Amino acid sequence: MLVSETRIQILSLFKMFHNNKEVFKMTKTNFYSTPPYDQSGYGNHLKGLLNAYMELEPETSLDCPLAQGWEQHVNTKELSAIKNAPFYKREATVTITQPHYAQLKLSDRPRAFYPFCVFEGDKLPLSWTKWYSQQGITRILTPSTYTKNALINSGIPAESVAIIPHGVDRTVFKPIPKEQLSMKINNKKFNFVFVGGWAKGDKDRKDVLTLVKAFCNEFKDNEDVGLILKINNVYNPNVNYLEEFNKLNLPNNKALVNIFAQPMTTEQLAQVYNNGDVFVCVSRSESFGLTFLEAISCGLPCIAVKNGGYLDFLNDKNSWLIDGELKQASDPELIYHDTNWMYIKQESLQKVLRQAYTNSEERQQKSQQSLTDSEGWTWKNSAQKLYNLINQTTKKEEV
Secondary structure, eight states: OHHHHHHHHHHHHHHHHHHOTTTSOOOOEEEEESOTTOOSHHHHHHHHHHHHHHHHOSSEEEEOOOOTTGGGGSOHHHHHHHHHGGGOTTSEEEEESOHHHHHHHHTTOOSSEEEBOOOOSSSOOHHHHHHHTSTTOSOEEESSHHHHHHHHHTTOOGGGEEEOOOOBOTTTSSOOOGGGOSOOOOOOSEEEEEEEEOOSGGGSTTOHHHHHHHHHHHOBTTSSEEEEEEEEGGGOTTOOHHHHHHTTOOOTTBOEEEEEOSOOOHHHHHHHHHTOSEEEEOOSOOSSOHHHHHHHHTTOOEEEESOSGGGGTOOTTTEEEEOOEEEEOOOOSGGGTTOEEEEOOHHHHHHHHHHHHHOHHHHHHHHHHHHHHHTTOBHHHHHHHHHHHHHHHSOOOOO
């Protein structure tokens, strides 16, 4: 009798584990990307998502190229994930890189495969479309509606794509009163702030030159206003920004422009944002636009082009959105040959810069709305969405 009861209990326990995906979870996750200390967009994406994901699943690994002395540049979670890499190659795999690198992990024949597609444009290059259409991909991950639509425009079925957005650490990116800032950049009463990469002159996607020309032609040195440029030089560390700007024949009586290109921690970046009153970036296309999210999390309304992944959280109530003309991307790289970006006129940007500077009541309303609209856009929530997706779509091992 006791043997029969024990058998019944074991069978009942087996059914419970088999049917309850939250209780019986055998899926480990392997990430593949650039190192978490890399300063590129891929590196920032990986670092934020991986650290949040490991709060949900500590048995996570990271496979990435490593430089000598890499141990000094990672935290405890990242160190653990990197050391796990040799053991989890056949587990559910998430790649945060371009397709030709992701193919290396697909060749490992993992139990499930989730490549991120991060692309700036309204249509993918044909080589990318072919790659994302192959067998072995469980879901294509993308950070925004904008890039999901680019995948669909390229012939990828909508049901094959899942949106896993970027996020921010709201303990770092938050409003800091000006009098409490440890980094005071200038003494101007009002500052516009730009944060982002720039490497290819007037062909560059971020369109920094149009921003500089618009600001310097709209504001004079007798006005209490400045422009702070925090440029990520990882994409071309040899650019001399002052030389590039001098080629623009800017007015001699232009307002103050501060330029920074040195690497910064996230805490230092939060200080840069909080030195400003309005964030401005007229990028011609963004797959997501993490800097915009960081800015509104600090309470800065944004000036942006009406084209990009940030339209999932930017709107006319928290930002000034400038319409423009869709034209073929100016970047000479082949991957952008068949895609479109949005181009705005310098005069349109000057008008909006002046409006944002002059209308303090409108600016304050947009600032308050920015803080409201940024709630919930955290790496923690992004990791939870990814965790749920993986456990819903990965085939479970047989007991």
